[in-house]
Amino acid sequence: MKKRFLSILMAAALVVSMAGCSGGAGTAKETEKAAGGTTAAASETAAGEKAADAKRVCIVYSGNLGDKSYNDSCNEGAKKAAADFGVEIKNLEGTTAEEWESNFLSACEEGYDLVICSSSNFEEYMKEHCANYPDVKFAIIDTTVEGDNIVSISFAQNQGSFLAGAAAAMFTQKTEIEGVNPEKIIGWVGGMDIPVLHDFYVGYEQGAKYIDPDVKVLQSFAGTWNDPLKGKELTLAQFDQGADIVMNVASGTGPGILEGAKEAGKYAIGVDLNQDNDQPGSILTSMLKRVDTACYLAIQSVVEDTFKGNTTSYLTIKEKGVGLTDFSVMREHLGDKFPEDIVEKVQELEAKVTSGEIVVENYAGFGTNK
DSSP states (O other): OOOOOOOBOOBSOOOOOOOOOOOOSSSOEEEEBOTTSSBOSSOBOTTSOBOTTOOEEEEEEEBOSOOSSHHHHHHHHHHHHHHHHOOEEEEEEESSHHHHHHHHHHHHHTTOSEEEEOSGGGHHHHHHHGGGOTTSEEEEESSOOOOTTEEEEEEOHHHHHHHHHHHHHHHTTOTTSTTOOSSOEEEEEESSOOHHHHHHHHHHHHHHHHHOTTOEEEEEEOSOSSOHHHHHHHHHHHHHTTOSEEEEEOGGGHHHHHHHHHHHTOEEEEEESOOTTTSTTTEEEEEEEOHHHHHHHHHHHHHTTOBOSSEEEEEOTTTTSEEEOOOHHHHHHHGGGSOHHHHHHHHHHHHHHHHTSSOOOOSTTOSOOO
């Protein structure tokens, strides 16, 4: 295998915000697609001509596309970059650690201008192999890896989850709404037990306790990004323990969490992308994590030659890297019963977090409050 140092890419300046846990069901797949989703050996310019000098970008996923969450958000950013810059995009998908490493090494060997590792599941492979591919630029999303040819982009998911936890703690008090019981219990179901998900949970619990110190927060991990049935099972178990709203932080496992809420006549909070319409009337809000923005900025930095290795960008509420959806779907469903005070409180808390009046805790030093 040729030796070429892994160069990770990413834009140093977070100027633009666009529309963001990893996974999807199925076996390993390799899909070579341009931004629009059509098979392509090269990107096309606006005039429809092939761009001979188009940048070539490969994105390796620890899961499959179609999760309606983290991976699909990353893909949205890639599609926008392809449309804006005429880059050629190749997606490599896989659901096991063996597939992840194999796809990563394959991308390193193919001479791409940029290889984007979509999640922290690739951290160890990058540390082991990047130095062998010094002519390749690399970017990793959702964690930090040092290297002269690597850029890292992570998020203040703890801040977004703080808002979600606050909203959940307020919602569980609204016993006039059908399906909300008198018990002050909320839930949280994650995919794999990894540090970034604990950072989600720390913020969620802090936000809930900020509203009501007596609220109880249930926590479960499915141990996978790709098992909706497991997600549904864990969610129904939390409803049986008294929760009436559960946050989904499980990517391809997440649809089962949302389905469980609908089936039980209870409620859920979505994650990464806007999932409010996945089970209309059962999703209070979704915590947006702009993985699409991270992917886009990484590609933009290579196209515009602003890529600077060994740098880290941290997208907070202030940069619109995280936040909540606008509650409009639930408002429409509940009508006059919709609790507007939740929206008002969330807006107040968002301003306080942005100003630094409220400092949201991190998991074991994960990330940096800025």
